Amino acid sequence: MVVRKRFIASALTIVVLAAVALWYVLFANANKAELDTRWAAHDNNSTLTVDHSTWQTLLDDYLVSDTDDGVNLFDYAGLIDDDRQPLDDYMALLEQTDPLALNRAEQKAYWFNLYNAATVRLILDNYPLQSITQLGSNPTEFGPWNEDAVVINGIDLSLNDVEHRIIRPLYNDYRIHFAVNCASIGCPNLAAEAFIADTLDEQLDTAANEYLTHPRGLEIQGSTLNLSTLFKWYADDFGANQTEVLATLAKHTSEETQLALSNFNGSPNYDYDWSLNGYCSVDDACGE
Numbered sequence: 001m002v003v004r005k006r007f008i009a010s011a012l013t014i015v016v017l018a019a020v021a022l023w024y025v026l027f028a029n030a031n032k033a034e035l036d037t038r039w040a041a042h043d044n045n046s047t048l049t050v051d052h053s054t055w056q057t058l059l060d061d062y063l064v065s066d067t068d069d070g071v072n073l074f075d076y077a078g079l080i081d082d083d084r085q086p087l088d089d090y091m092a093l094l095e096q097t098d099p100l101a102l103n104r105a106e107q108k109a110y111w112f113n114l115y116n117a118a119t120v121r122l123i124l125d126n127y128p129l130q131s132i133t134q135l136g137s138n139p140t141e142f143g144p145w146n147e148d149a150v151v152i153n154g155i156d157l158s159l160n161d162v163e164h165r166i167i168r169p170l171y172n173d174y175r176i177h178f179a180v181n182c183a184s185i186g187c188p189n190l191a192a193e194a195f196i197a198d199t200l201d202e203q204l205d206t207a208a209n210e211y212l213t214h215p216r217g218l219e220i221q222g223s224t225l226n227l228s229t230l231f232k233w234y235a236d237d238f239g240a241n242q243t244e245v246l247a248t249l250a251k252h253t254s255e256e257t258q259l260a261l262s263n264f265n266g267s268p269n270y271d272y273d274w275s276l277n278g279y280c281s282v283d284d285a286c287g288e
Contacts (some may be wrong), residue, residue, distance in 0.1 A: 031160065031233065035169035038155070039099070046103045050110050052194040054090040055117055064279045065192045070214050072189040073279035074120060076127050081282045084124055091121055095151055105197035108171055112195040115162050115180045118149045120190075122159075123183050123276070131274045132183045174237045174248060177230060178207035186216055186228060186273035205252070212252040216273065220260050229272040242268075 135144035211217035239245040
């Protein structure tokens with residue numbers, strides 16, 4: 001009987017490990033950066049701008065950025081309790097905008113803000129919940145990222161379409177991973193400022209610096225290196241090998257951390273917290 005129990009336990013362990021390995025393969029394949037050429041164009045001579053002031057007001061009113069642990073939280077319950085119409089109006093504005101008519105910098109800021117606002121809208125549509133990973137109608141897929149989220153130029157786009165078929169391949173900038181927010185604690189912060197073309201580079205550097213100087217992004221404890229799993233999922237965006245990846249990350253850390261990373265030759269530990277980045281200002285409205 002004891003031998004049989006051990007056999008069953010070992011078999012279950014193998015099944016779990018195989019499932020985890022398969023999930024990583026599927027996740028990696030689904031999230032390859034492959035440009036959808038319908039979105040490749042832009043207008044270098046365009047002076048059109050997109051008004052992101054409504055999004056900024058929502059961030060000012062509902063993003064809590066003075067938390068003790070340095071993780072920005074969004075007050076989904078508070079926005080629902082007040083009035084979500086401004087968010088819906090802002091999303092309508094973005095969905096009525098043709099991003100192909102924008103210059104490249106304005107376009108880049110547009111896609112970042114669209115992704116983040118669409119993610120907030122998705123959470124509001126399904127609130128309360130404990131994690132965005134609870135969403136999604138396809139049981140064979142992880143989360144809601146492959147489901148239609150926005151309609152741009154009459155084309156349905158999922159969040160994965162926006163990130164992996166437009167933003168990543170179009171701009172080839174590893175810092176985009178610090179700009180798009182997945183409504184989770186483990187994710188880089190939802191930025192307190194709407195992305196604006198004129199200050200975009202500075203905003204992206206700030207976002208990278210914040211995440212890589214926070215333990216959920218990167219932490220060194222003695223000879224142990226703890227990294228966000230983000231840098232495993234998207235390693236190719238940061239470098240061709242571990243040395244190059246760490247050198248890229250080091251650009252956004254302290255001199256002490258840069259030295260430790262340059263001397264590191266082991267295998268990092270990876271972790272990610274999928275808990276919702278929610279702040280609850282409304283009693284009995286958060287599903288806890």
